Every structure is written in structure tokens, then in C-alpha cells.
Amino acid sequence: MRSELGKVRGLGSAKSGTEHFWMQRVTAIANVPLVIFLVWFIISHVGSTRAAFITSIKHPLIAVGLLLALASFLYHMRLGLQVVIEDYVHGSAKFAALLINTFFAVILFATAAYAILKMSFGL
Amino acid sequence: MSGSKPKARPLSPHLQIYRPMLSMTMSIMHRITGVGLAVGMIGLVWWLTAASISDGYFDLVQGFFYHWFGRLVLFGFTWALMHHMLGGLRHFIWDTGRGFELTTVEWLVRANLIGSVLLTILIWVIGYGVRA
Structure with a gap:
């Protein structure tokens, strides 16, 4: 026997919706200049040799710019994919998909950050 | 309200x-x-990682994106990036509570579509110009 109240308890809002919306907007604003920076960075390394590429990344502004770009893009990506998953995936698969989504974003960031720092510090 | 059948x-x-x-x-x-x-x-991330590994691996990835298929992928990526960025800016206008009149909505989505194509072409013209 479960009461009517017991059935609905815990089914309400997780109370984090506003933060999700807000951080999606904050990262979206940050993404605009960072996209311009990334497009410039990619265009200036069309057909570049590895030596020239690493020389650019040794500059602190380039390295920090790339780190910020990756952080903001991937944060925004995680929030966006989370909404897509919540719309189309249900039940226990949703839980798994949301976990994989978070791991995907974090692994991509850690991999990129390691590569950027390694080249920038010249190890 | 005791029925449990939905x-x-x-x-x-x-x-x-x-x-x-x-x-x-x-x-x-x-x-x-x-x-x-x-x-x-x-x-x-693949591109950045390749650069951190070795000359050979970086050349392989540069070669992939230089190939016509890689270029097609990059072109699609450029368009998606511009389209999503302009779409985001459109949402910022709507976030302020403005631009919900039907004529404005139609204008905004057209500007989004046309703008994304124009920006993509501009980026690729610059890209080819820098290389030449």
C-alpha cells in the first residue's frame, strides 16, 4: 500500500533547471569570440608543419585561448546533448546515456588539455 | 482517486x-x-592530439583534412558552426522577450540561414586565399 503522496514524491523538479539554462547561455556567449578565435587558428594552420603548429601553441595567449575554447565548447556540448538525450531516451538507457555524455565531454577535454599543455610547455 | 491503472x-x-x-x-x-x-x-581533439604526438601522425591528420573528403567534412563543420552560432544569437534576441512577431520570426530565421551560408563561404574564401 502506497499513499497517493508517496507515489509522486521524488518525481518533481530536480531544482537545477535554471542553472542548466543559465550555463547554456553563459557558455554560448563565451563561444562567440572563441569560435572566431578557433576559425582564425584553424585557417592559419592550413597545410602547416608540426613544427610551425607547435611554435604557435607555445605562445601563452594561443594555449590559453585553445584551453578556454575547448572548455566552453565542451561544457556547452554536454548541456546540449543532455537535453537531446532527455528528449529521446527513456528509462534506464537514459541514465546510461547521460553518464556516457558526461564522460565523453570530460575525456575530450582532458585529452585536448593534455595535448595543448604538453606542446605549450615543450615537453 | 484510488484507481492505480493509468x-x-x-x-x-x-x-x-x-x-x-x-x-x-x-x-x-x-x-x-x-x-x-x-x-x-x-x-x-584528434588534430590537437596528433600534433602533440609525432610529425608522422600530425602529417597523417593534416593529410586527412587536406583530402577532398576531409575538406567536405570541414566545410560541413564550418556551416554547422556558423548556423548554430547565428541560431544561438537569434535565441539571445528571443531571450530578451523581443522578436516574437511572426514577420520578425520569419525574418530572423531567413537571416540565420542566409547568414550561415555567407559566413561559411567567406571563411573558405579566406582559407583558400591564405593558402595560395
Whole structure:
């Protein structure tokens, strides 16, 4: 026997919706200049040799710019994919998909950050 | 209210009920480009990682993106990026509570579409200009 109240308890809002919306907007604003920076960075390394590429990344502004770009893009990506998953995936698969989504974003960031720092510090 | 059997409730009308409109299509495109950009992030991280590993591996990845197929992927990525960015700016206008008049909505989604194509072409003209 479960009461009517017991059935609905815990089914309400997780109370984090506003933060999700807000951080999606904050990262979206940050993404605009960072996209311009990334497009410039990619265009200036069309057909570049590895030596020239690493020389650019040794500059602190380039390295920090790339780190910020990756952080903001991937944060925004995680929030966006989370909404897509919540719309189309249900039940226990949703839980798994949301976990994989978070791991995907974090692994991509850690991999990129390691590569950027390694080249920038010249190890 | 003691019945525990869930009643079959009417569903609200979904996509197939409506005549496809540009604003609806652009909303869907915003989501599709977003998912596409997520896949593109793997390419970006692949490129950066390759540069950190070795000359040979970096040349391999540079070669992939130099190949016509790689260029096609990059062109699609550029368009998705511009489309999603302009779509985001459109949402910022709507976030302020402005631009909801039907004529403005139509204008905004057209500007989004045309702007994304123009910016993509501009970026590629600059890209080819720098290389030449």
C-alpha cells in the first residue's frame, strides 16, 4: 500500500533547471569570440608543419585561448546533448546515456588539455 | 482517486499535425547542427592530439583534412558552426522577450540561414586565399 503522496514524491523538479539554462547561455556567449578565435587558428594552420603548429601553441595567449575554447565548447556540448538525450531516451538507457555524455565531454577535454599543455610547455 | 491503472490520456498534437514551416525546420536544424558539432569536436581533439604526438601522425591528420573528403567534412563543420552560432544569437534576441512577431520570426530565421551560408563561404574564401 502506497499513499497517493508517496507515489509522486521524488518525481518533481530536480531544482537545477535554471542553472542548466543559465550555463547554456553563459557558455554560448563565451563561444562567440572563441569560435572566431578557433576559425582564425584553424585557417592559419592550413597545410602547416608540426613544427610551425607547435611554435604557435607555445605562445601563452594561443594555449590559453585553445584551453578556454575547448572548455566552453565542451561544457556547452554536454548541456546540449543532455537535453537531446532527455528528449529521446527513456528509462534506464537514459541514465546510461547521460553518464556516457558526461564522460565523453570530460575525456575530450582532458585529452585536448593534455595535448595543448604538453606542446605549450615543450615537453 | 484510488484507481492505480493509468488512464489513456489524449496526446498533444505532435510534428506530423503541423504544416512544415521554415521556423520549425530551423529549430530542428539548430539541434542537428549541435549534434554534428559534437561529433566535430572529436576531429578537433584528434588534430590537437596528433600534433602533440609525432610529425608522422600530425602529417597523417593534416593529410586527412587536406583530402577532398576531409575538406567536405570541414566545410560541413564550418556551416554547422556558423548556423548554430547565428541560431544561438537569434535565441539571445528571443531571450530578451523581443522578436516574437511572426514577420520578425520569419525574418530572423531567413537571416540565420542566409547568414550561415555567407559566413561559411567567406571563411573558405579566406582559407583558400591564405593558402595560395
